[in-house]
Amino acid sequence: MKSIPEMPQLHEPWYKYGVAFLCFEILIAVSVCAYSLFMTFHGLGGFPGKH
C-alpha cells in the first residue's frame, strides 16, 4: 500500500462531535444487528421479541 506523508488538517470544533455522533450511530447499528440475529435463534421466546 502506497503511503504518502500525512498532511495535517486542522478540524473545526464540530468535527470531533461529528465523529462522536458517528460512533454512537455505529453502536445503534451493532445493537440492531445483534437483536435481529438474536431473534433468528429465539423468536418469540426471547426478550425483547416476546409479545
Place this chain on the structure above:
Amino acid sequence: MKTQKVEQLIIATVGFFWCFLMWFSTAAFSPSIAAHYHLSIKALGLLASSAIWMAPIGRIVAGWASDRFGAPRTFAAVLAVCGLVSVASAYTTDYTLLFAERIIVAVAGVSFVVGIQHVAQWFEDHEIGTAEGLYAGTGNVGAGAGALVLPRIFGTDYHAAFLWLGAIAVLLAAWYLVRGRAAKTAARREVARCRSNVRGTVFVWSRYIAIALMLAYAMSFGLEIAMNAWLPGYFSRGFHAAILALGFTSVAGLQIAAGTFAAVQSFTASLLRPFAGFMSDLFQRRGWTPLPFIAKSLPYAPRLHWLGIALILITLGTAGLAAAGLSGSLHLSVAVLVALGVFISFGTGGTFALVPLLFPDRPGTAAGFIGGVSTAAGIIYPLFFAGGPNIHTGYFTVAVYMFLPFVLFYFWAARHERHPEEHGLLPISLAAENA
C-alpha cells in the same frame, strides 16, 4: 438571521430522515395493505416497486432546482407536498387512489440530492466526507426505522401512520423554510445558480467519471433501496417455515419478524455511512492508494481507491447472500445481510465523498445525475431477484451480470492521473462555454 453550518447540517438531516421515513412507510405496511385489499403477489410487487418510480427523474429535477432556487426552498416544497398527500392517503378507502397517492408521497425520496447540495454548499473539502456521511447516513436511517418501528407503534393501522407522518412533514417544511440558508457565502450560491443550465447538465452527464460514480451509486444505494422494498417479502416467503417455527404465526407477527430481519441491511447501510465518509477522509489524509489501475496522483486519488474497495466488497457480499439463502439458514442469511449492509455503506459514503470534489461548481446537477439515475437500479434489481429459478439465486445473477461490469468500468474511468472530469462522451469545451 445568524446561522452556522452545523445548524444547516441538522436541518438537512432531520428533513431527510423524515422524507425517508415517509418514502418507505408504504413498504413497512405492505403486508397489512395486502391483507386489507386482498392483493395478489404481483400487485404486492407492483406496490413495492412503485416507491422508486419517481426517484430517477425526480432527483434529476430536484438537483437542478436546488442549484437554481436554493436547497431550503426546494426541500420545503418536497416536504410540504408529500406531507399533504400523505395526510390525504390516510383517509382513502379506494386502493387505486391509495396507490396513486403513495406514488406521490414517494417523491419524498428525491430530497436526498437537495440535502447533498445543501451540505456541499456549507462544508469544506477536507471535511466533506464526514459531513455528507452524517447527513446521508443519519437521514437514511428513516428507511430502516420505518421497517422496524412503524409496525410496532401502529400495528396494522397504516391510516394513522400515514396521517402522523404527513402532518409532521408539513411542520418540518415550515422549519426548513424559516431557518435554512442556501450556501455559506453569496458567491458560492451564485456560482451554483449560474451553472444550473442545460449545458452544465449535459457536461456532467457525459463525463465517464460521473457515469462511473452513477453506476457505483447504483451498486450501493440502488441496491439498498431495492432491498428496503424487497427484503420483507423475501424473508416472509423465502424463510416462511423458519419464521413460523420461531413463533410468528399471525400477519402482524410475520410483518414484525420479516421487517426486523430486513432492517439489518437498512440500519447498517445507513448508520455506517458516516463512518464510510470518515474512512474516505482518513484514506485522503493518509494518502492510501492500494488498488491497481486507479489513479494515484490526483488530489482526491485515495478517495477513489476507498470507493473501489467498497465496490469489490459489495459484489462479493451480494453473491454471498445468494449462497447463504441457498443453504437454507436464516441465521447465516441475516449475518451475510449485516456484512452486505456494511459494504453498501462504504459504497454510498465513498461515492458522495467524491461528488462535490469532482464537480464543485455544479453540486446539485452532479448529485441529481449520480443520485437520481442510479435509483433506477432499485426498480431493476427486484425483477432479477424475483425472476430466478428460486427466490435466492437472483442475488448471484445481479452480482455477476451487473456489478462485475460496473466495477470494471469504474476502474477504467478512474485511471486518469489528471482531471478525469475532462474525459467524456462529449468534448470538454462544453465546460468552458459554460464557465
